[in-house]
Amino acid sequence: MPKEKRSPEQYSIDPAAQEMLIRAEEIGIGTAFTRADNMVPCNIGGAGMCCKLCGMGPCRLTKDGQTGVCGATLDTIQARNLIRAIAAGSAAHSDHGRDMAFTLKAVANGEAEGYIIRDVAKLRVVAARYGIPVDGRAPEEIANDLADLYIAQFGQQKGEIAPIIRAPEKRQKLWKELKVVPRGIDREVVEALHRTHMGDDQDPEHILQHAVRTSLADGWGGSMIATDVADILFGTPAPLLGQANLGVLKQDMVNVVVHGHEPTLSEMIVAASQTPEIIEYARAAGAKGVNLAGICCTANEILMRQGIPAAGNFLQQELAILTGAVEAMVVDVQCIMQALVGLAENFHTKVITTSPKVKIKGATHIEFDERHALTIAKQILRVAIDNYQNRGATHIPDVRESLIPGFSHEYINYMLGGSYRASFRPLNDAIVAGRIRGVAAIVGCNNPRSTHDYLHTKVTRELLRQDVLVVQTGCGAIASAKLGLLLGEAGLDQVGLGLREVCETIGIPPVLHMGSCVDNTRILTVLTQMVEEGGLGDDIDQIPAVGLAPEWMSEKALAIGTYCVASGAYVMFGGSSPVSGMPDKVEDSDIVARYLSEGWEKIYGGKLEFVADPDEMIRRALAHIDHKRAALGLAEYKPERFGRSGDDRMRQLEQLPLVERQQALYGSPVK
Numbered sequence: 001m002p003k004e005k006r007s008p009e010q011y012s013i014d015p016a017a018q019e020m021l022i023r024a025e026e027i028g029i030g031t032a033f034t035r036a037d038n039m040v041p042c043n044i045g046g047a048g049m050c051c052k053l054c055g056m057g058p059c060r061l062t063k064d065g066q067t068g069v070c071g072a073t074l075d076t077i078q079a080r081n082l083i084r085a086i087a088a089g090s091a092a093h094s095d096h097g098r099d100m101a102f103t104l105k106a107v108a109n110g111e112a113e114g115y116i117i118r119d120v121a122k123l124r125v126v127a128a129r130y131g132i133p134v135d136g137r138a139p140e141e142i143a144n145d146l147a148d149l150y151i152a153q154f155g156q157q158k159g160e161i162a163p164i165i166r167a168p169e170k171r172q173k174l175w176k177e178l179k180v181v182p183r184g185i186d187r188e189v190v191e192a193l194h195r196t197h198m199g200d201d202q203d204p205e206h207i208l209q210h211a212v213r214t215s216l217a218d219g220w221g222g223s224m225i226a227t228d229v230a231d232i233l234f235g236t237p238a239p240l241l242g243q244a245n246l247g248v249l250k251q252d253m254v255n256v257v258v259h260g261h262e263p264t265l266s267e268m269i270v271a272a273s274q275t276p277e278i279i280e281y282a283r284a285a286g287a288k289g290v291n292l293a294g295i296c297c298t299a300n301e302i303l304m305r306q307g308i309p310a311a312g313n314f315l316q317q318e319l320a321i322l323t324g325a326v327e328a329m330v331v332d333v334q335c336i337m338q339a340l341v342g343l344a345e346n347f348h349t350k351v352i353t354t355s356p357k358v359k360i361k362g363a364t365h366i367e368f369d370e371r372h373a374l375t376i377a378k379q380i381l382r383v384a385i386d387n388y389q390n391r392g393a394t395h396i397p398d399v400r401e402s403l404i405p406g407f408s409h410e411y412i413n414y415m416l417g418g419s420y421r422a423s424f425r426p427l428n429d430a431i432v433a434g435r436i437r438g439v440a441a442i443v444g445c446n447n448p449r450s451t452h453d454y455l456h457t458k459v460t461r462e463l464l465r466q467d468v469l470v471v472q473t474g475c476g477a478i479a480s481a482k483l484g485l486l487l488g489e490a491g492l493d494q495v496g497l498g499l500r501e502v503c504e505t506i507g508i509p510p511v512l513h514m515g516s517c518v519d520n521t522r523i524l525t526v527l528t529q530m531v532e533e534g535g536l537g538d539d540i541d542q543i544p545a546v547g548l549a550p551e552w553m554s555e556k557a558l559a560i561g562t563y564c565v566a567s568g569a570y571v572m573f574g575g576s577s578p579v580s581g582m583p584d585k586v587e588d589s590d591i592v593a594r595y596l597s598e599g600w601e602k603i604y605g606g607k608l609e610f611v612a613d614p615d616e617m618i619r620r621a622l623a624h625i626d627h628k629r630a631a632l633g634l635a636e637y638k639p640e641r642f643g644r645s646g647d648d649r650m651r652q653l654e655q656l657p658l659v660e661r662q663q664a665l666y667g668s669p670v671k
């Protein structure tokens, strides 16, 4: 039986999304929201209780003590399903990292049209970290060596992947003892698939140990490489002004929406859109120029480096086309819905696939090749511009919000201490004093099974009120951007007084946008630097911090969650659990869920839990933060102690008559 259809307000809390969903209904077009209404999820598969690894199945284990045809038990099946998802997520991130490393190699050797090394300082810092000589060498020479080192991480067969040295020392020691340091990125992913082939690894804890190793190959391997190289080639992000939501599309310009994950092509499209020849070509077509906007993590990549606006997050990809104002949606890899092509047939939008790895039937394919990047970017833009004349009726919601993205760990370090004494000391001190209760990373996707952006914003707002500093990436960051939480002054009326003091003193928004999904590695680096700064213990698991993915949907999210747990973090996912089992019907069907929580906490100090109720998620997050504060011997969190300094106090003083103000400021009236 199809579920009851939801209202626009139940679909999304975003007014722009609601407006477009009403339009979709008016013109009789389905979206992921309505398809989710019509698709009843399989409760057996959803709970991790179905195995389809071989032709003797699929085996659905729905009775106490039941096993698969081969005898596989439910906990084994759940662990195998989970590690396969983690392997796929790690593969996606890491293959992105591999492509970035190959691009770096091509740039270093002058084989990539249009690219330069933009952040030589970061190149030198990263290369030196691995012992690559930097003094007296040209950036291209250093980049060539770094590219070789990074490319080698994927196919390495023995030893340890190099970026692991960037974790806290104590954590590295633990991983070595537990034998979970990845040997090579590809090797761990392949082994995860091998172990889960019919008749292989059938001890759930042993399978999940390799799930950790595989995820570490992502977080401290492929993803970290992707972030490093993107910064080196396109610039390390620093705060700038941007905009978010569908209202960034322009009526009088050629709108090109870039969607997916890899910044290599999108950066070049940004560059191409600003060339006189493309601007002139657009004008000749009757438009004022080319207006670029992003969706999903491509949006985050070009937003935080170039200030290119974000049209929205994952669930807005179809809604952008529904405006009728998008001449081309240019996609690369990951999070691209096949439905885009059928939807675009109702409008004039051209869906252009560009990756050699991704084609969609019915889409235009213009394959990207870094050797001719600028030429291909211009070709794509010309296709979009030629399509402008085919535009029909449009409906662009007049909804957009400003934001300040670009808080790389390098910038956070700088903003806390300036050029000459950059440090994490002020952040650690604020946590020690209790002005900041703790830190939450609220990351990940949207999922049409819950109200779009609702869970993200609910937990973000409540944790801010509780003086928890929030860092965000991915679609969660865009959700907060659309709410105005990524703006300095605008967001501060929604945060606790202690956190507000810190934000006002440093001049930061209460929510720091740290980038795309692969940039969750920036959060690992921040946590490591907080450990190294001192005062918050000697490993990540001691920091009063949590990681939350309230609206997760992708396998990449599971990989991210797992490497964060293995790094010592308490991670909670909202929505449904892929290992929930049905403990009310099938005895012990939640063994794996319990192991990911209690079992992993004993081993790694971090734990993975799936918590559907956002209030419970908030409660557990705060309890965990307070527990970690107490374990460190820090002052108990008391919000009433703060809020009497900084801008807020000055504002209150300004309300007083002159003499009383002077009395308050100087102890007596000024003569």
Ligand code: SF4
Binding pocket: 051, 052, 053, 054, 055, 056, 057, 058, 059, 067, 068, 069, 070, 071, 072, 077, 198, 199
């Ligand atoms: Fe069934 Fe075992 Fe085959 Fe899985 S591997 S489908 S449990 S027989």
Ligand code: MSK
Binding pocket: 261, 296, 297, 314, 334, 335, 443, 444, 445, 446, 473, 474, 475, 476, 516, 517, 553, 554, 556, 557
């Ligand atoms: S794009 S993985 S929906 S965050 Fe990175 Fe958003 Fe999740 Fe895709």
